[in-house]
Amino acid sequence: MKTRILLPLAGAALLAVTGCRTSMNSIENAQKTGQRQMISDSRVITDGSLAKKVSFVGVNQTMTPGGFLKIQIELLNRKHSLQRFSYQFEWFDANGMQINNIVSPTVPDEIEGGESKFISSVAPTSACKDFRVKFIEN
Amino acid sequence: MKKYILLSIMTAALPLVFVGCATKAHYIQTGGRESLVTVNSINIQDFIQAANDATSDLLASGVLDKVANPPAVLAISRIVNNTGQQIDTDLLTKKIRVALLNSGKAQTTTTMGLGGTAEDPMAKGLQQEAEFKSDQKATRTPDFTLSGKIIQTIAKDGNTSQSTFSFQLSLTDAKNGLAVWEGEKEITKQGGRPSVGF
Numbered sequence: 001m002k003t004r005i006l007l008p009l010a011g012a013a014l015l016a017v018t019g020c021r022t023s024m025n026s027i028e029n030a031q032k033t034g035q036r037q038m039i040s041d042s043r044v045i046t047d048g049s050l051a052k053k054v055s056f057v058g059v060n061q062t063m064t065p066g067g068f069l070k071i072q073i074e075l076l077n078r079k080h081s082l083q084r085f086s087y088q089f090e091w092f093d094a095n096g097m098q099i100n101n102i103v104s105p106t107v108p109d110e111i112e113g114g115e116s117k118f119i120s121s122v123a124p125t126s127a128c129k130d131f132r133v134k135f136i137e138n
Numbered sequence: 139m140k141k142y143i144l145l146s147i148m149t150a151a152l153p154l155v156f157v158g159c160a161t162k163a164h165y166i167q168t169g170g171r172e173s174l175v176t177v178n179s180i181n182i183q184d185f186i187q188a189a190n191d192a193t194s195d196l197l198a199s200g201v202l203d204k205v206a207n208p209p210a211v212l213a214i215s216r217i218v219n220n221t222g223q224q225i226d227t228d229l230l231t232k233k234i235r236v237a238l239l240n241s242g243k244a245q246t247t248t249t250m251g252l253g254g255t256a257e258d259p260m261a262k263g264l265q266q267e268a269e270f271k272s273d274q275k276a277t278r279t280p281d282f283t284l285s286g287k288i289i290q291t292i293a294k295d296g297n298t299s300q301s302t303f304s305f306q307l308s309l310t311d312a313k314n315g316l317a318v319w320e321g322e323k324e325i326t327k328q329g330g331r332p333s334v335g336f
Contacts (some may be wrong), residue, residue: 065200066243086171102236103190105183106170122194125241136171 021080022113036060036072050137053079054111069128072120080113084138089121091128099128108138177301177329179223180288184325188305189233191323193241196234201309201319202243205281210244213280213312216252221290221303230305231284247280282318283310300328 041059045051057074064070077083088106091099101124111117123131166172169183196202202210214235217227238244248258249265256262269275286307293300302324309319 064198066197066203068197068241070198102240103186103193103233105186105190106167107187122198124193124197124237138171 022082023080024112024115026116037062047135047137050085050135053077053083053137054085054135057116064122067126069123069131070120071123071131071133072118073133074116074118075111076116077111077113082110082112084108084110086136086138087119088134090132090134091123091125092130092132093127094129096130099123099125175327175329177299177327178292180221180225180303180325182229184303185229185233187325188303188323189230189237192305192307192321193234193237195321196238196309196319197241197243199319202238202282209242210281211278212238212244212246212309213250213283214246214252214257215283215285215310217285218287221288222292223290225288227288230286230288234284234307244282247278249277250280280312283312284308285310297331298328299331300326302326 036058038058038060041056043056055076055078057076059071059073061072062070071089086106086108088104090104091101093099103124107119109119119133121131121133169186173181173183175181175183202208205211212235214231217231219225219227235246239246249256249262251257265277269277284307286305289304289306291302291304293302303326305321305323305325307321308317310316311318
């Protein structure tokens with residue numbers, strides 16, 4: 001009787017562990033031509049669970065030809081399973097005032113196990129000098 | 139004894155099950171995480187995301203900076219809806235227009251429209267009147283036209299259905315008819331049909 005109950009349970013547990021397991025290999029050129037302009041960042045972590053799974057590798061910025069600030073953030077999934085999260089960019093002017101942006105979506109995204117991924121955004125106006133990105137686990 | 143405990147737990151939980159299903163009307167952030175997601179239709183968050191991607195890409199391209207008299211003037215051309223849903227394409231174009239205007243890089247004409255129809259007939263009338271009185275052409279010809287298409291691709295496998303919405307946009311130079319910027323944003327949604335429904 002016990003075996004009849006335990007066997008399906010063990011099967012389900014095995015599926016749970018292995019079924020969602022993903023990992024990613026990658027290859028890139030070793031001698032880089034482009035130089036990323038990395039910037040120092042300030043982090044506020046209130047969801048330790050998400051931070052353990054998806055970590056911030058670094059932030060780099062550039063200016064577009066039209067004079068808009070462009071931000072790129074590198075993320076790394078430290079787990080071996082797909083992680084889903086949402087993020088939203090906020091932009092601030094030289095006085096630290098938030099700039100109202102009609103098209104500022106909460107972007108749903110996902111990252112495979114072990115994957116390194118970039119997310120980026122362009123400031124809505126040339127007056128944007130600073131930014132903040134909010135992350136939340138889905 | 140066990141029966142009594144189980145019975146009392148179930149009795150206590152039963153009202154919770156029914157009460158829990160009722161959602162009191164409340165406000166949520168437009169396009170936020172609480173927004174409803176439906177597989178077979180374009181939700182408001184999809185329009186916001188598509189408009190944001192198009193605007194960011196367009197601003198980053200620097201195309202709008204290449205006009206002789208900045209800011210660039212835009213005219214909205216046809217946005218074809220090739221989805222199974224009836225949509226107002228202004229949900230996409232208006233967001234792009236507002237964002238471009240706020241960026242200071244482009245303005246949209248409201249006195250020129252597809253087939254000679256002005257978005258703002260009163261403004262067109264006043265403009266024509268001013269032109270007649272001063273005997274000078276006051277209308278600035280648009281530098282670019284914005285056109286596009288929204289396409290839906292459906293896939294089904296068993297109880298799982300999937301929809302991909304492609305938002306395709308082209309910015310054409312009005313002088314030579316060449317597309318100087320093109321953007322495409324694809325949003326894919328997947329969901330299962332509930333096996334039990336209330």
